[in-house]
Amino acid sequence: xxxxxxxxxxxxxxxxxxxxxxxxxxxxxxxxxxxxxxxxxxxxxxxxxxxxxxxxxxxxxxxxxxxxxxxxxxxxxxxxxxxxxxxxxxxxxxxxxxxxxxxxxxxxxxxxxxxxxxxxxxxxxxxxxxxxxxxxxxxxxxx
Amino acid sequence: xxxxxxxxxxxxxxxxxxxxxxxxxxxxxxxxxxxxxxxxxxxxxxxxxxxxxxxxxxxxxxxxxxxxxxxxxxxxxxxxxxxxxxxxxxxxxxxxxxxxxxxxxxxxxxxxxxxxxxxxxxxxxxxxxxxxxxxxxxxxxxxxxxxxxxxxxxxxxxxxxxxxxxxxxxxxxxxxxxxxxxxxxxxxxxxxxxxxxxxx
Numbered sequence: 260x261x262x263x264x265x266x267x268x269x270x271x272x273x274x275x276x277x278x279x280x281x282x283x284x285x286x287x288x289x290x291x292x293x294x295x296x297x298x299x300x301x302x303x304x305x306x307x308x309x310x311x312x313x314x315x316x317x318x319x320x321x322x323x324x325x326x327x328x329x330x331x332x333x334x335x336x337x338x339x340x341x342x343x344x345x346x347x348x349x350x351x352x353x354x355x356x357x358x359x360x361x362x363x364x365x366x367x368x369x370x371x372x373x374x375x376x377x378x379x380x381x382x383x384x385x386x387x388x389x390x391x392x393x394x395x396x397x398x399x400x401x402x
Numbered sequence: 403x404x405x406x407x408x409x410x411x412x413x414x415x416x417x418x419x420x421x422x423x424x425x426x427x428x429x430x431x432x433x434x435x436x437x438x439x440x441x442x443x444x445x446x447x448x449x450x451x452x453x454x455x456x457x458x459x460x461x462x463x464x465x466x467x468x469x470x471x472x473x474x475x476x477x478x479x480x481x482x483x484x485x486x487x488x489x490x491x492x493x494x495x496x497x498x499x500x501x502x503x504x505x506x507x508x509x510x511x512x513x514x515x516x517x518x519x520x521x522x523x524x525x526x527x528x529x530x531x532x533x534x535x536x537x538x539x540x541x542x543x544x545x546x547x548x549x550x551x552x553x554x555x556x557x558x559x560x561x562x563x564x565x566x567x568x569x570x571x572x573x574x575x576x577x578x579x580x581x582x583x584x585x586x587x588x589x590x591x592x593x594x595x596x597x598x599x600x601x602x
Binding site for chain 2: 276281298
């Protein structure tokens with residue numbers, strides 16, 4: 260485009276589409292393709308699900324991911340209050356209140372267990388009463 | 403044979419080679435898709451960049467849109483075999499990306515456009531003064547272009563790409579070819595009116 264062409268273009272207004280054509284032919288930045296290729300290579304590949312041959316099972320297939328550097332875990336140094344040395348990883352255990360103490364009263368439990376074990380089931384007063392009442396019911400005439 | 407053995411007998415009968423064969427065929431397919439993708443980048447990155455620049459008018463934004471286009475293709479690379487016209491398909495993807503970005507982006511001041519155009523557009527054979535005038539003129543034209551209705555503006559912009567036929571523009575915009583012609587006619591008339599109005 261020369262100076263005269265430019266003047267002509269501005270006069271006639273025919274430059275509208277000429278401007279668009281210039282944009283459509285614009286120079287591409289150097290190394291565009293390489294950068295696109297590099298970006299594509301850096302993109303992690305998705306795993307694909309494959310049908311397991313001959314059965315209803317499935318398996319996952321994935322390529323080894325190239326260019327996936329491990330992320331370092333940055334731990335900030337722990338500095339004690341007042342600029343003192345750190346505690347070198349010593350775990351601080353808080354002081355806690357003592358919980359309730361369970362008292363085992365073994366002396367009180369023994370006699371109960373002994374009484375239960377020494378009393379035969381047949382000698383139970385409730386059982387005797389029930390036997391008497393059962394006999395009375397059996398001897399009573401039917402109404 | 404115990405119950406457990408009976409249950410797993412189906413698995414045991416699958417030959418190892420069948421599994422490996424299946425995985426290998428998928429790996430081969432993936433490699434083939436990536437080869438196609440690499441070829442597409444080499445062949446169409448420049449065209450996509452120009453299409454993106456025509457809308458965004460910013461070099462880094464346009465390059466970013468091109469990268470986004472190929473990333474989308476990579477994620478859907480299984481579809482590559484089904485695409486009939488890869489060039490038009492790619493242009494349609496980048497077109498949708500840049501329109502979406504332009505809608506979401508803040509409106510930049512017109513002076514930015516002028517500065518970008520003066521730097522980027524070819525100005526061979528022009529003096530420094532004429533180059534500045536040309537940049538002003540291009541910015542003015544693009545300002546008028548922005549006043550067109552979206553449908554007409556989009557057709558006019560795509561028509562500037564000599565490598566795109568009417569049928570292909572219709573395919574990119576998902577309209578009929580006759581719609582492309584009628585919109586282009588209206589766009590040219592409107593544009594002429596805007597430029598004449600600005601001159602008076």
